[in-house]
Amino acid sequence: MAFIKARPWTSMTIVLAMLVIGINAYLVFKNDSNITRSYFINEFQKAYIGTNTERVNKETIVAPAETFTITADATSLSAVNVKRGQEVMMNDLLATYQTDEVDEEIKKLESERTAYETELSDLQDALDQIEDEYGDGSNPKSSINTDQINDKLSVTLKLELAQQNSASTAVALLNRHIAETNRQIALIEAQITQIQSRQGIVSPIDGIVSAIKEEAGTVTFEIYSNEKAMYAYLSEMEWQKVQEGQTVDFKVKHVKDALSGVVLEKQMIATDDHTFWANELAKTAALPQPTNYEVTLQQDAPLEDIPFSTTGKASIIVNEAFDSYKVDKSWLATTKKGNKKLYIINQEGKIQLIDINVQFNTAKSAIFMDYVEEGTPMLSNEKRNIAAYTFRTLPVEKIQWSHFKDLTWKQYVKYIVF
Numbered sequence: 104m105a106f107i108k109a110r111p112w113t114s115m116t117i118v119l120a121m122l123v124i125g126i127n128a129y130l131v132f133k134n135d136s137n138i139t140r141s142y143f144i145n146e147f148q149k150a151y152i153g154t155n156t157e158r159v160n161k162e163t164i165v166a167p168a169e170t171f172t173i174t175a176d177a178t179s180l181s182a183v184n185v186k187r188g189q190e191v192m193m194n195d196l197l198a199t200y201q202t203d204e205v206d207e208e209i210k211k212l213e214s215e216r217t218a219y220e221t222e223l224s225d226l227q228d229a230l231d232q233i234e235d236e237y238g239d240g241s242n243p244k245s246s247i248n249t250d251q252i253n254d255k256l257s258v259t260l261k262l263e264l265a266q267q268n269s270a271s272t273a274v275a276l277l278n279r280h281i282a283e284t285n286r287q288i289a290l291i292e293a294q295i296t297q298i299q300s301r302q303g304i305v306s307p308i309d310g311i312v313s314a315i316k317e318e319a320g321t322v323t324f325e326i327y328s329n330e331k332a333m334y335a336y337l338s339e340m341e342w343q344k345v346q347e348g349q350t351v352d353f354k355v356k357h358v359k360d361a362l363s364g365v366v367l368e369k370q371m372i373a374t375d376d377h378t379f380w381a382n383e384l385a386k387t388a389a390l391p392q393p394t395n396y397e398v399t400l401q402q403d404a405p406l407e408d409i410p411f412s413t414t415g416k417a418s419i420i421v422n423e424a425f426d427s428y429k430v431d432k433s434w435l436a437t438t439k440k441g442n443k444k445l446y447i448i449n450q451e452g453k454i455q456l457i458d459i460n461v462q463f464n465t466a467k468s469a470i471f472m473d474y475v476e477e478g479t480p481m482l483s484n485e486k487r488n489i490a491a492y493t494f495r496t497l498p499v500e501k502i503q504w505s506h507f508k509d510l511t512w513k514q515y516v517k518y519i520v521f
Contacts (some may be wrong), residue, residue: 167327338391355415
Protein backbone atom coordinates (compact mmCIF):
# COMPACT_ATOMS: atom_id res chain seq x y z
CA MET A 104 0.00 0.00 0.00
CA ALA A 105 2.87 2.37 0.83
CA PHE A 106 4.25 1.78 -2.69
CA ILE A 107 0.89 2.71 -4.25
CA LYS A 108 0.61 5.88 -2.14
CA ALA A 109 4.20 6.85 -2.87
CA ARG A 110 3.99 6.18 -6.66
CA PRO A 111 0.28 6.35 -7.64
CA TRP A 112 0.93 6.93 -11.37
CA THR A 113 3.38 4.08 -11.58
CA SER A 114 0.96 1.77 -9.84
CA MET A 115 -1.89 2.80 -12.13
CA THR A 116 0.28 2.24 -15.18
CA ILE A 117 1.14 -1.30 -14.03
CA VAL A 118 -2.52 -2.11 -13.36
CA LEU A 119 -3.62 -0.76 -16.76
CA ALA A 120 -0.83 -2.70 -18.51
CA MET A 121 -1.85 -5.93 -16.83
CA LEU A 122 -5.48 -5.26 -17.71
CA VAL A 123 -4.59 -4.65 -21.37
CA ILE A 124 -2.48 -7.81 -21.47
CA GLY A 125 -5.28 -9.86 -19.85
CA ILE A 126 -7.96 -8.57 -22.22
CA ASN A 127 -5.68 -9.09 -25.24
CA ALA A 128 -4.86 -12.65 -24.16
CA TYR A 129 -8.56 -13.42 -23.74
CA LEU A 130 -9.45 -12.03 -27.17
CA VAL A 131 -6.58 -13.93 -28.84
CA PHE A 132 -7.00 -17.32 -27.22
CA LYS A 133 -10.77 -17.70 -26.79
CA ASN A 134 -12.22 -20.44 -29.00
CA ASP A 135 -14.22 -18.16 -31.31
CA SER A 136 -11.50 -15.52 -31.59
CA ASN A 137 -11.36 -13.69 -34.93
CA ILE A 138 -7.97 -12.18 -34.25
CA THR A 139 -5.24 -13.57 -36.48
CA ARG A 140 -2.64 -15.36 -34.41
CA SER A 141 0.05 -17.98 -34.78
CA TYR A 142 -0.97 -21.59 -34.12
CA PHE A 143 1.09 -24.24 -32.45
CA ILE A 144 0.64 -27.40 -34.57
CA ASN A 145 1.34 -30.65 -32.79
CA GLU A 146 -0.63 -32.98 -35.10
CA PHE A 147 -0.70 -33.00 -38.89
CA GLN A 148 -0.39 -35.31 -41.90
CA LYS A 149 1.71 -34.67 -44.98
CA ALA A 150 0.19 -35.06 -48.43
CA TYR A 151 1.93 -37.77 -50.46
CA ILE A 152 0.78 -38.85 -53.91
CA GLY A 153 0.35 -42.55 -54.66
CA THR A 154 -2.08 -45.36 -55.46
CA ASN A 155 -4.74 -45.75 -52.80
CA THR A 156 -7.24 -48.58 -52.55
CA GLU A 157 -10.34 -49.55 -50.64
CA ARG A 158 -10.42 -53.25 -49.82
CA VAL A 159 -12.89 -55.77 -48.48
CA ASN A 160 -10.95 -58.32 -46.43
CA LYS A 161 -12.57 -61.73 -45.94
CA GLU A 162 -11.86 -65.20 -44.64
CA THR A 163 -11.93 -67.77 -47.45
CA ILE A 164 -12.18 -71.52 -47.95
CA VAL A 165 -10.78 -73.71 -50.75
CA ALA A 166 -13.60 -75.40 -52.69
CA PRO A 167 -14.12 -77.04 -56.10
CA ALA A 168 -14.56 -74.70 -59.05
CA GLU A 169 -17.46 -76.93 -60.17
CA THR A 170 -19.59 -79.59 -58.51
CA PHE A 171 -21.49 -82.19 -60.58
CA THR A 172 -24.41 -84.31 -59.37
CA ILE A 173 -25.52 -87.50 -61.17
CA THR A 174 -28.64 -89.42 -60.12
CA ALA A 175 -29.79 -92.92 -61.14
CA ASP A 176 -32.53 -95.41 -60.28
CA ALA A 177 -31.07 -97.65 -57.58
CA THR A 178 -33.10 -100.69 -58.68
CA SER A 179 -31.54 -100.61 -62.16
CA LEU A 180 -27.97 -100.81 -60.85
CA SER A 181 -26.09 -104.02 -60.29
CA ALA A 182 -23.03 -102.42 -58.60
CA VAL A 183 -21.50 -99.12 -57.45
CA ASN A 184 -17.94 -99.02 -58.75
CA VAL A 185 -16.47 -96.10 -56.74
CA LYS A 186 -16.27 -94.85 -53.15
CA ARG A 187 -16.18 -91.44 -51.45
CA GLY A 188 -12.84 -89.67 -51.88
CA GLN A 189 -11.85 -91.72 -54.95
CA GLU A 190 -10.22 -89.88 -57.83
CA VAL A 191 -11.96 -90.49 -61.19
CA MET A 192 -11.30 -89.56 -64.80
CA MET A 193 -13.84 -88.46 -67.38
CA ASN A 194 -15.97 -91.42 -68.60
CA ASP A 195 -14.86 -93.67 -65.72
CA LEU A 196 -17.67 -96.01 -64.69
CA LEU A 197 -19.31 -94.97 -61.41
CA ALA A 198 -22.00 -97.66 -61.33
CA THR A 199 -23.11 -100.58 -63.54
CA TYR A 200 -26.62 -101.21 -64.89
CA GLN A 201 -28.32 -104.62 -64.81
CA THR A 202 -28.53 -105.16 -68.61
CA ASP A 203 -27.66 -108.53 -70.16
CA GLU A 204 -28.92 -107.29 -73.54
CA VAL A 205 -26.29 -104.57 -73.53
CA ASP A 206 -23.53 -107.15 -73.13
CA GLU A 207 -24.87 -109.11 -76.10
CA GLU A 208 -25.01 -106.02 -78.28
CA ILE A 209 -21.46 -105.06 -77.34
CA LYS A 210 -20.23 -108.58 -78.23
CA LYS A 211 -21.94 -108.36 -81.61
CA LEU A 212 -20.35 -104.99 -82.40
CA GLU A 213 -16.93 -106.18 -81.22
CA SER A 214 -17.16 -109.17 -83.61
CA GLU A 215 -18.08 -106.81 -86.45
CA ARG A 216 -15.15 -104.56 -85.58
CA THR A 217 -12.80 -107.57 -85.65
CA ALA A 218 -14.05 -108.46 -89.16
CA TYR A 219 -13.39 -104.94 -90.43
CA GLU A 220 -9.93 -104.94 -88.83
CA THR A 221 -9.15 -108.23 -90.70
CA GLU A 222 -10.39 -106.70 -93.97
CA LEU A 223 -8.23 -103.63 -93.34
CA SER A 224 -5.19 -105.87 -92.90
CA ASP A 225 -5.97 -107.70 -96.19
CA LEU A 226 -6.35 -104.43 -98.07
CA GLN A 227 -3.05 -103.16 -96.73
CA ASP A 228 -1.33 -106.42 -97.78
CA ALA A 229 -2.78 -106.11 -101.30
CA LEU A 230 -1.64 -102.50 -101.54
CA ASP A 231 1.88 -103.45 -100.47
CA GLN A 232 2.01 -106.24 -103.13
CA ILE A 233 0.95 -103.95 -105.95
CA GLU A 234 3.40 -101.24 -104.91
CA ASP A 235 6.21 -103.81 -104.70
CA GLU A 236 5.45 -105.31 -108.11
CA TYR A 237 4.92 -102.07 -109.98
CA GLY A 238 7.09 -99.82 -107.86
CA ASP A 239 9.22 -98.81 -110.87
CA GLY A 240 6.28 -96.85 -112.27
CA SER A 241 5.81 -99.08 -115.40
CA ASN A 242 2.30 -100.22 -116.27
CA PRO A 243 1.43 -103.86 -117.13
CA LYS A 244 0.40 -104.67 -120.73
CA SER A 245 -2.71 -106.43 -119.57
CA SER A 246 -5.05 -106.06 -116.58
CA ILE A 247 -3.82 -106.49 -113.00
CA ASN A 248 -3.20 -110.18 -112.28
CA THR A 249 -5.57 -110.75 -109.37
CA ASP A 250 -4.27 -114.29 -108.89
CA GLN A 251 -1.15 -112.75 -107.39
CA ILE A 252 -3.13 -110.46 -105.08
CA ASN A 253 -4.20 -111.47 -101.59
CA ASP A 254 -6.80 -114.20 -102.05
CA LYS A 255 -8.69 -113.07 -98.94
CA LEU A 256 -10.01 -109.97 -100.70
CA SER A 257 -13.70 -109.94 -101.54
CA VAL A 258 -14.84 -111.23 -104.97
CA THR A 259 -16.21 -107.80 -105.85
CA LEU A 260 -12.90 -106.10 -105.14
CA LYS A 261 -10.98 -108.76 -107.12
CA LEU A 262 -13.21 -108.10 -110.14
CA GLU A 263 -12.67 -104.34 -109.79
CA LEU A 264 -8.91 -104.83 -109.62
CA ALA A 265 -8.96 -107.21 -112.64
CA GLN A 266 -10.53 -104.49 -114.75
CA GLN A 267 -7.68 -102.04 -114.06
CA ASN A 268 -4.91 -101.60 -116.64
CA SER A 269 -2.97 -99.14 -114.48
CA ALA A 270 -1.17 -99.92 -111.24
CA SER A 271 -1.76 -96.34 -110.04
CA THR A 272 -5.51 -96.76 -110.58
CA ALA A 273 -5.46 -100.02 -108.63
CA VAL A 274 -3.57 -98.30 -105.78
CA ALA A 275 -6.17 -95.52 -105.70
CA LEU A 276 -8.95 -98.13 -105.62
CA LEU A 277 -7.33 -99.93 -102.67
CA ASN A 278 -6.74 -96.67 -100.82
CA ARG A 279 -10.42 -95.79 -101.23
CA HIS A 280 -11.44 -99.16 -99.75
CA ILE A 281 -8.93 -98.71 -96.88
CA ALA A 282 -10.39 -95.29 -96.02
CA GLU A 283 -13.92 -96.70 -96.09
CA THR A 284 -12.93 -99.58 -93.81
CA ASN A 285 -11.29 -97.18 -91.35
CA ARG A 286 -14.51 -95.14 -91.26
CA GLN A 287 -16.52 -98.28 -90.51
CA ILE A 288 -14.16 -99.23 -87.66
CA ALA A 289 -14.43 -95.71 -86.16
CA LEU A 290 -18.23 -95.84 -86.40
CA ILE A 291 -18.39 -99.18 -84.60
CA GLU A 292 -16.04 -97.98 -81.85
CA ALA A 293 -18.27 -94.93 -81.33
CA GLN A 294 -21.29 -97.22 -81.04
CA ILE A 295 -19.48 -99.41 -78.51
CA THR A 296 -18.49 -96.35 -76.43
CA GLN A 297 -22.06 -95.09 -76.48
CA ILE A 298 -23.45 -98.44 -75.38
CA GLN A 299 -20.81 -98.76 -72.67
CA SER A 300 -21.83 -95.38 -71.31
CA ARG A 301 -25.43 -96.60 -71.25
CA GLN A 302 -24.20 -99.69 -69.47
CA GLY A 303 -23.67 -97.60 -66.35
CA ILE A 304 -23.17 -94.17 -64.79
CA VAL A 305 -19.99 -92.47 -66.02
CA SER A 306 -18.11 -89.45 -64.65
CA PRO A 307 -18.59 -86.25 -66.68
CA ILE A 308 -15.26 -84.78 -65.51
CA ASP A 309 -11.87 -85.48 -63.97
CA GLY A 310 -12.36 -85.06 -60.25
CA ILE A 311 -13.00 -86.48 -56.80
CA VAL A 312 -16.09 -88.42 -55.67
CA SER A 313 -17.28 -86.27 -52.77
CA ALA A 314 -20.47 -88.13 -51.84
CA ILE A 315 -22.57 -91.20 -52.68
CA LYS A 316 -26.09 -91.01 -51.28
CA GLU A 317 -28.89 -93.55 -51.56
CA GLU A 318 -32.40 -92.50 -50.59
CA ALA A 319 -35.96 -92.84 -51.87
CA GLY A 320 -34.92 -95.49 -54.39
CA THR A 321 -32.22 -93.37 -56.06
CA VAL A 322 -28.44 -93.22 -55.91
CA THR A 323 -26.79 -89.79 -56.20
CA PHE A 324 -23.10 -89.27 -57.01
CA GLU A 325 -21.50 -85.88 -56.24
CA ILE A 326 -18.17 -85.11 -57.92
CA TYR A 327 -15.82 -82.18 -57.24
CA SER A 328 -13.77 -80.90 -60.17
CA ASN A 329 -9.99 -81.02 -59.81
CA GLU A 330 -9.88 -77.30 -60.51
CA LYS A 331 -10.23 -75.33 -57.26
CA ALA A 332 -11.72 -71.96 -56.39
CA MET A 333 -12.08 -70.00 -53.15
CA TYR A 334 -15.35 -68.97 -51.51
CA ALA A 335 -15.94 -65.95 -49.26
CA TYR A 336 -19.09 -64.59 -47.63
CA LEU A 337 -20.20 -60.96 -47.79
CA SER A 338 -22.54 -58.78 -45.79
CA GLU A 339 -25.24 -56.86 -47.67
CA MET A 340 -23.12 -53.69 -47.63
CA GLU A 341 -20.03 -55.55 -48.86
CA TRP A 342 -22.13 -57.21 -51.58
CA GLN A 343 -22.95 -53.76 -52.99
CA LYS A 344 -19.24 -52.89 -53.27
CA VAL A 345 -17.90 -56.16 -54.66
CA GLN A 346 -18.23 -56.67 -58.43
CA GLU A 347 -17.31 -59.54 -60.74
CA GLY A 348 -13.88 -59.06 -62.31
CA GLN A 349 -12.37 -57.10 -59.41
CA THR A 350 -8.79 -57.94 -58.41
CA VAL A 351 -8.19 -60.13 -55.36
CA ASP A 352 -5.02 -60.85 -53.36
CA PHE A 353 -4.92 -64.21 -51.55
CA LYS A 354 -3.05 -65.85 -48.74
CA VAL A 355 -3.68 -69.58 -48.32
CA LYS A 356 -2.46 -71.95 -45.64
CA HIS A 357 0.41 -74.21 -46.76
CA VAL A 358 1.14 -71.89 -49.75
CA LYS A 359 4.24 -69.75 -49.19
CA ASP A 360 3.75 -67.31 -52.04
CA ALA A 361 0.98 -64.72 -52.18
CA LEU A 362 -1.60 -65.35 -54.90
CA SER A 363 -3.70 -63.05 -57.03
CA GLY A 364 -6.95 -63.55 -58.90
CA VAL A 365 -10.39 -62.09 -59.61
CA VAL A 366 -13.94 -62.15 -58.35
CA LEU A 367 -15.57 -64.81 -60.55
CA GLU A 368 -19.19 -64.78 -59.39
CA LYS A 369 -21.39 -63.46 -56.57
CA GLN A 370 -24.71 -64.91 -55.51
CA MET A 371 -28.01 -63.02 -55.45
CA ILE A 372 -29.49 -65.42 -52.89
CA ALA A 373 -28.37 -65.41 -49.27
CA THR A 374 -26.81 -68.53 -47.78
CA ASP A 375 -28.81 -70.86 -45.54
CA ASP A 376 -28.26 -73.97 -43.41
CA HIS A 377 -27.80 -76.05 -46.58
CA THR A 378 -24.97 -73.94 -48.02
CA PHE A 379 -22.19 -76.47 -47.51
CA TRP A 380 -19.05 -74.32 -47.84
CA ALA A 381 -20.48 -71.53 -45.68
CA ASN A 382 -21.10 -74.08 -42.92
CA GLU A 383 -17.56 -75.43 -43.34
CA LEU A 384 -15.98 -71.96 -43.07
CA ALA A 385 -18.19 -71.10 -40.09
CA LYS A 386 -16.37 -73.81 -38.11
CA THR A 387 -13.27 -71.58 -37.94
CA ALA A 388 -14.42 -68.05 -38.91
CA ALA A 389 -17.30 -65.73 -38.02
CA LEU A 390 -19.50 -65.03 -41.05
CA PRO A 391 -21.43 -61.75 -41.49
CA GLN A 392 -24.70 -61.69 -39.59
CA PRO A 393 -27.63 -61.85 -39.87
CA THR A 394 -27.31 -62.36 -43.65
CA ASN A 395 -24.41 -63.22 -45.92
CA TYR A 396 -23.89 -63.95 -49.60
CA GLU A 397 -21.48 -66.38 -51.23
CA VAL A 398 -18.88 -65.07 -53.67
CA THR A 399 -16.61 -67.24 -55.83
CA LEU A 400 -13.00 -66.08 -56.15
CA GLN A 401 -10.76 -67.55 -58.85
CA GLN A 402 -6.99 -67.53 -58.31
CA ASP A 403 -4.67 -67.09 -61.31
CA ALA A 404 -2.36 -69.97 -60.36
CA PRO A 405 -3.83 -73.45 -59.72
CA LEU A 406 -3.87 -74.72 -56.14
CA GLU A 407 -2.04 -78.03 -56.27
CA ASP A 408 -1.69 -80.45 -53.35
CA ILE A 409 -4.06 -78.31 -51.26
CA PRO A 410 -7.06 -80.21 -49.85
CA PHE A 411 -10.60 -78.90 -50.01
CA SER A 412 -11.73 -76.90 -46.93
CA THR A 413 -8.30 -75.31 -46.45
CA THR A 414 -8.83 -71.76 -45.18
CA GLY A 415 -7.13 -68.53 -46.17
CA LYS A 416 -7.63 -64.79 -46.50
CA ALA A 417 -8.70 -62.66 -49.45
CA SER A 418 -8.38 -58.92 -49.96
CA ILE A 419 -10.75 -57.67 -52.67
CA ILE A 420 -9.92 -54.28 -54.23
CA VAL A 421 -13.32 -52.56 -54.54
CA ASN A 422 -11.99 -49.04 -55.21
CA GLU A 423 -8.66 -47.82 -56.57
CA ALA A 424 -7.35 -44.32 -57.29
CA PHE A 425 -4.01 -43.65 -58.96
CA ASP A 426 -2.09 -40.40 -58.30
CA SER A 427 -4.23 -39.70 -55.26
CA TYR A 428 -3.86 -38.52 -51.65
CA LYS A 429 -5.32 -39.75 -48.39
CA VAL A 430 -6.17 -37.99 -45.16
CA ASP A 431 -7.91 -38.96 -41.94
CA LYS A 432 -11.58 -38.65 -42.91
CA SER A 433 -12.46 -37.10 -39.53
CA TRP A 434 -10.20 -34.18 -40.49
CA LEU A 435 -12.54 -33.02 -43.26
CA ALA A 436 -14.93 -30.13 -42.74
CA THR A 437 -18.38 -30.50 -44.31
CA THR A 438 -20.35 -27.54 -45.63
CA LYS A 439 -24.14 -27.21 -45.46
CA LYS A 440 -24.28 -28.37 -49.10
CA GLY A 441 -22.25 -31.46 -48.25
CA ASN A 442 -19.02 -30.30 -49.88
CA LYS A 443 -15.73 -31.32 -48.25
CA LYS A 444 -13.01 -28.88 -47.19
CA LEU A 445 -9.58 -29.42 -45.69
CA TYR A 446 -7.27 -27.18 -43.66
CA ILE A 447 -3.70 -27.10 -44.98
CA ILE A 448 -0.57 -25.03 -44.40
CA ASN A 449 0.46 -23.29 -47.61
CA GLN A 450 3.99 -22.47 -48.79
CA GLU A 451 3.97 -19.22 -46.79
CA GLY A 452 3.31 -21.13 -43.58
CA LYS A 453 -0.26 -19.82 -43.35
CA ILE A 454 -3.47 -21.76 -42.75
CA GLN A 455 -5.62 -22.25 -45.85
CA LEU A 456 -9.01 -23.97 -46.28
CA ILE A 457 -9.31 -25.77 -49.62
CA ASP A 458 -12.10 -27.65 -51.41
CA ILE A 459 -11.48 -31.35 -52.15
CA ASN A 460 -13.46 -33.98 -54.05
CA VAL A 461 -13.45 -37.27 -52.17
CA GLN A 462 -13.23 -40.27 -54.50
CA PHE A 463 -14.03 -42.83 -51.79
CA ASN A 464 -13.55 -43.57 -48.11
CA THR A 465 -11.74 -46.43 -46.43
CA ALA A 466 -12.21 -47.42 -42.81
CA LYS A 467 -10.08 -44.50 -41.59
CA SER A 468 -9.13 -42.36 -44.58
CA ALA A 469 -10.67 -40.20 -47.28
CA ILE A 470 -9.11 -40.56 -50.75
CA PHE A 471 -9.01 -37.50 -53.02
CA MET A 472 -7.29 -36.54 -56.29
CA ASP A 473 -7.30 -32.72 -56.16
CA TYR A 474 -3.89 -31.18 -56.76
CA VAL A 475 -1.90 -30.60 -53.58
CA GLU A 476 1.84 -30.04 -53.55
CA GLU A 477 3.59 -33.09 -52.11
CA GLY A 478 4.59 -32.70 -48.50
CA THR A 479 1.89 -30.11 -47.77
CA PRO A 480 0.86 -30.37 -44.08
CA MET A 481 -2.86 -31.20 -43.66
CA LEU A 482 -4.59 -30.23 -40.40
CA SER A 483 -7.41 -31.65 -38.33
CA ASN A 484 -10.93 -30.25 -38.51
CA GLU A 485 -10.77 -27.50 -35.88
CA LYS A 486 -11.99 -23.97 -36.52
CA ARG A 487 -8.93 -21.90 -37.41
CA ASN A 488 -8.28 -18.39 -38.65
CA ILE A 489 -7.49 -18.38 -42.35
CA ALA A 490 -4.08 -16.88 -43.26
CA ALA A 491 -2.81 -17.28 -39.66
CA TYR A 492 0.81 -18.38 -39.32
CA THR A 493 1.70 -21.74 -37.75
CA PHE A 494 4.65 -23.13 -35.88
CA ARG A 495 5.64 -26.45 -34.37
CA THR A 496 8.40 -27.93 -32.25
CA LEU A 497 11.45 -29.50 -33.85
CA PRO A 498 11.78 -32.42 -33.71
CA VAL A 499 8.04 -32.97 -33.95
CA GLU A 500 6.59 -33.85 -30.54
CA LYS A 501 3.48 -33.14 -28.53
CA ILE A 502 3.59 -30.07 -26.33
CA GLN A 503 4.59 -30.72 -22.72
CA TRP A 504 4.31 -28.59 -19.53
CA SER A 505 8.10 -28.39 -19.50
CA HIS A 506 7.90 -26.31 -22.71
CA PHE A 507 6.00 -23.57 -20.85
CA LYS A 508 8.52 -23.53 -18.03
CA ASP A 509 11.37 -23.04 -20.52
CA LEU A 510 9.96 -19.67 -21.66
CA THR A 511 10.46 -16.41 -19.73
CA TRP A 512 7.63 -14.02 -18.85
CA LYS A 513 9.03 -11.55 -21.38
CA GLN A 514 8.57 -14.11 -24.19
CA TYR A 515 4.95 -14.68 -23.16
CA VAL A 516 4.25 -10.92 -23.07
CA LYS A 517 5.91 -10.44 -26.46
CA TYR A 518 3.85 -13.23 -28.04
CA ILE A 519 0.55 -11.98 -26.55
CA VAL A 520 1.10 -8.34 -27.46
CA PHE A 521 2.70 -8.75 -30.87
